[in-house]
Amino acid sequence: MPASATNSLRVAVLADSDTRWKWGALTAQRLTPAAAGFRLDGYLLRGRATPTARQLREVGVRADFLREVTGAEFLRAMTEESYDVLVLALVGGGVQAMLHGLRAAWGSGPRPVVVTGYVGVVYEKLVDGLLLRHGADLVLANSRHDADRFRAVYEGVGTDASAVTEVALPFLGGAPYTGEHDPFTVVFAAQPSVPDNRRDRIYLLGRLIEHARRHPEREVLLKLRSKPGEHTTHIEELPYQKLVQGQDPPANFRLVYGHMGEVLDRTDLLVTVSSTAALEALHRRVPTAVLTDLGVREVLGNHHFTGSGCLASWDQLDAGHRPVPDEEWLARQGVAAGGTPSGGGSYDAAFDAARERIAKLLDRPGGLPPLNPYYTPETAPGYLPGILARHHLGPDGVPLPGAPAADKAPGPVRQIVRRAARGAYRHGVQRVAPVIRRMGEL
Template identity: 30%
Template sequence: MTASNTRPPVARPVRILAVADSDSYLKWGAATLATLTDVGVLELVLLRSPILPSPDQRAAAVAGTPFARVDVPVLTPRALRAHLRMTDPDVVLLSATGPVAELVVRIVERADARAGRRRPTRATTGSAADRAVEPDAGLRPTTGTERARASGAAAPRSRRPALVGGLPGMSYPATLRALRFRAGQDAFVVHSQRERREFAAVADVLGLDLSVALAPLPFLPAPHVVTPRTQVPPDSEPLDAMPHDAAPRDASRTATTCGAPGHDSASLRAAPAATHRATAATQGAPLSRVVFAPQAKMPVTRPHRVQILEALARLAAARPGVDIVVKVRGLAGEAQTHHEDLPFDALLADLVASGSVPQGALRVATGPLSDQLVPGSALVTVSSTAALESLAAGVPTLVLEDFGVNERMLNAVFLGSGCLGTLDDLAAGRFGVPDQAWLDDNYLHMSPSELPALVRQLADARRAGSLVPPAASRRDGVVLGRSRRRLARTLVRSQAPTPVLTLLALPRSTRQALRQALRPAGRRVIAR
C-alpha cells in the first residue's frame, strides 16, 4: 500500500452563512465567524430592517475580523431566499434580533418544503444491540428523529441548512421570549456556564429540542486570569477600586435595590470586596483615560443620565490630565439594536450649551471600543457588554449601582463581581477589580469553544439528510405566541421603502405623536 493510500480523507469545507440585522448582532456574527476560519467557507450578509447599521457602524462592527475590508451585502427576505438557493450553505448562523431570526427560520422551513426535500423514512425501533448501547434513549428523546423512532412513527428528514443562533453579549437572565423567537433552531450558543444552565432550563420549559453550546464571547481576548494594567498616578490620589470600608454601605443598599429572590445581596457584595477590591497593580500604566460605555436602554430617565455625565465632569475637574471619553455605539439619529430615546451625545451637547458641563471636559467617540481601552485606561458603565471587554483587557471597571441592580436594569449578572460602585466612586476615580470565581462562572471562563465541533457535526447531519424540519424540533404543546402576526410585521419592515424604514426607526413616542397629528380633528377628539 502506498503512502498516498494511507492518508486520511480531506474533510470537506463547511459552508457557513451568517445573517445579521443590527450593529451589535453584526459585530457578534462577524466575530463568531472569525472563530470558525478553520472549519470552512464563511459568508456574512445583512437583512434589511429599520435598525440596519450605518456605514460607520458596520465598519466598527467588523473591525479586526476577516470581513474588515468586505462590503457586507444587504438583502431583502426575497433576495435571501434566492441567495440560500444559490449558495446552498451547510449551516446558517442566525446573528439577528428575535423577530428576524424567527423570519429566517421560517424562510428556510418553507424553502425546504417547496423543494420537496422532506423525505419520510421508515422508522425502526433499532436492534437489541442498539438498545443496549442507548438504554435510556426512549425516556427523553432529544430530537424529532429520536422521538419518531421511539414512538415507531415515520421520522421526517430534511436536507435544509442547519440553524444555529445566539445573543450578542450578556444574556442573563435567560428569558422565554428569547427562545420562543428561536424555536426551530438546531443549536443555541451561550457564553457562560451560568447562561448554559439557565437557557437549558428555559428550553426544557418551552419544550424545545435545542442543543445549548458553550463558546467564549468571540470579540473578547483569549481567556486568561485577569490582572489590572492601570496603576496609581504618582501625583494623584490612588486608583483604589473602592475602599474596604465601603463594602457594608454598598452591600446594604444593594440588598434593597436589587431584590433578587433567594440571594443574600449583602454577602454577594461583601465577599469580593474584602478580597478583590485593592489598589490597581503598580506595574501598569498611570491612569490617563476613563471611558464611559452607555447602555442604550438604561438608565431610562433623563435626570439619571444627566447624573452620569455630571459625575464624569466632576472627575474631569478633579483630574485635568485624564481623558474622559463617552464611547457611543452610534450618534444621535443612527439606528442601534436597542433604540435609545435619550442619546448621550445629544444630552452632553445640551449640558455644554447650558453651561452645566464645561466645554471640552468630556469628548464623544465612536468606533471599536478596543481603540479606547489602551494601557492606562479605566471603564465605567451602567450595564453593557463593554464591561466584559474591559475586564478581559485587564482594564479596571466600574458598574454603576445608583439606579438599581436587578434584571430590569440588565445588570443583575454583576452581583458578586467585585465591580459594583457608585457615582461618587466614579467622581473620585475608584474602579473595581473583578472576582476570578465570578469571571469563571460568567464570561471570562477558560473553557474551549464547543462551536467548531458542533458546526461540523451539524454539517455532517445536513449532508446525510438526517436533520428534521424546524417544526419537528418543537414538542407537542409548545406555545410560540402570535407568530403569524410577528412574521408578517417583520416581513413588511424588511421590505418597506427607505422613507418608511426611516419612519419606523423613530422613537415610539415620536411615531405616536405623528400619528395623532395626522388624524382628522374629529377623530383626535374621539381618541381622547
C-alpha cells in the same frame, strides 16, 4: 445545499443591526477551524437598524459578499446558494420567523447547520428569547452560567435542549491590562436604551463630567455606540450627544466613537450601567465598575453583575475606589483572561465544542433533518402567526403574497426614499415622542 464536500467552508450570516452583525460575523470566524478555508457571505435584513458602511468596517471582519435583503429575498437566496453553516444574528422574533421560513424553503432536502445565540448579557426575556431561538441546530451560550440557564428552560418546557452549546463572547480578546496609562483614562460605556429616561441619563452625564472636573489630571471619555444619523439595535431617544449640549464640560472630557477594543487599549477604569463592554474589559483585566447609583435593578441589567465584585457608585469612584472582580464569578461568565467558560485552557478553546458539533452535523449520514422549532401552529396558535406575519410569512412559513422583495438593486430614487423614511423614524423616536410624553405626562 451544503458545500462540505469541498475543503473550504461557506458560511452565511443574516444580521439585523450593527451589534448583531458584529456578533454574527465574529462568531462565524470563531466557529471556522483555522486549517479550513473560509468564505463569509453577509446578508443584512432590511429595517430601521440596518448598519452603515462605517459600522460594518468597525467590526473588522471583511465579508466576501454582502448585501441588504428582505426576509423573502433571503429565503429565496437560501434555496439558490450552497452553505455549510448559517448564523442567524437576529432578535428572537426574527430568528423564529427565519427558522419557519427556512423549514418551508428547504423541506427535507439538504441544508446547512443553523446557528444562533445572543449578542451579550441575557438579563431579560430569558424564556421568551430562548423559545424563539429553539429549532436551530446550535443555540450558543456565552458562558457556563448561560448554558445552565438555557438548558433548564428547554428542559422545563419539555423540549430538546441538546442544541445548547457553551462558547464565549466572540469579541473578547486584546492585550491584557498591565498598568496605568499617562494620562489615567476613565471610560464610560454608554448604552442606547439604559437608562431609558432623560432624568437618569442627565444624572449619569453630570456625574461623569463632575468626575472629570474633580480629576483634571485624568482623561474622561464618553464612549458612544453610534454617530448622529446612524442606526443601532436600539434607537436612542435621548442621545448623549444631544444631552451634553450646554453642559460646558472641562477640557479633559470628550466624546469618542470607534471599536471598543481600541478604546480599551488605553482604558484604566471602565464604567458602565450594564454594557457588554464590561465583560470585554474584565476579560482583559481592565478595572471595571458597574454603577449602582440608579439602583441594582432588572430593568437596568446591572443585576446580572451581583456577585461580580464590580458594583460601585460614582461617590466611591470619585474617591479613588477601583473594584476587584470575583474570580469565581468571572470563570462562570467565561470572561476570565486566559480561561475558557469551564475553566482552564485558552480563550480560543472555548469554541472547540461548537466546532466539533458542527463537524459532526456536517458529516451526518443522510444529511440533516428538517428544522423543528418548539413553536408551531399547534403549540402556540395565538402567538406564532403574529411573529410570522411581522416578517410577511404565513402560518406555514411561506412568504405571503405581496411580501417585500428586492429582485434587483434599488434605484437612486428608492434609496433616497428609504434613507428619508429611516431618518423620519429616528426623528420621531428622538424628538417627537419625548415631547408628546412630556405634554401628556406619560
